[in-house]
Amino acid sequence: MSKLTHLDEQGHAHMVDVSEKAVTTREARAYAEILMLPETLEMIVSxxxxxxxxxxxxxxxxxxxxxxxxxxIPLCHPLMLTKVSVELVPDVEKSAICISTLCRLSGQTGVEMEALTAASVAALTLYDMCKAVDKGMVISEVKLIEKKGGKSGHWKIEG
Incomplete structure (x- = not known):
């Protein structure tokens, strides 16, 4: 297991120096879903x-x-994203909206946090806009699905 990169030798938090890292194309995909009443989903879809x-x-x-x-997010580098996509797909069987995000750039650090933040905030926005009619909505399954690029290469969630 690798050591935590955001801690120095004394255990103090710091921003990682990425100046020596190679510039590569980096991409991350994340997912979240928000469960709701069937009536709420119908209202959104219609x-x-x-x-x-x-x-x-x-x-x-x-x-x-x-x-x-x-x-x-403290210690995240400001990034020059070249692509951000957010897809929201209603799932009638689950009575949910499934959120898939993609972030991409050419740079020296990954975009996992950007993809996860996009999925989370999209779900929070759905909650905010619909809470007056459905306070019991549940945001779940927030997760990184895939990442590409950089020294650690390609990673994809199992299953």
Missing amino acids: GGHKKGDVLAVARIAGIQAAKRTSDL
């Missing part, structure tokens, strides 16, 4: 929410969140 297009707002929120990750 466009019947009085606040407007809930899925469009959540998509924009996820993209913005990826771009602002270094402002939210």
Whole structure:
């Protein structure tokens, strides 16, 4: 197991120096889902929410969140993302919205936190916009699905 890179020899938190790392194409995919009442899902899918297009707002929120990750997560490097996508897919059987994100760049550090932040904030935005009609929504399954690039190479979740 590797040592934690955000701690120095004395155990103090610090930002990792990536200046000696090679610039490579790096990509990360993340996932989250938000479970809700069937009536809430129907309202979102049909466009019947009085606040407007809930899925469009959540998509924009996820993209913005990826771009602002270094402002939210201590010790994250500010990154020049070249691609951020947020896909929101209704799942009637689960009574959920499944959120898949992708972040990409050419740089010296990975984009896992950006992809995870995009998925999380998209889910939080859905919750915020629909909490007046469904306070029991549950955000779950927030996870990294895949990462590519950098020294550690390609990793994909099992299963």
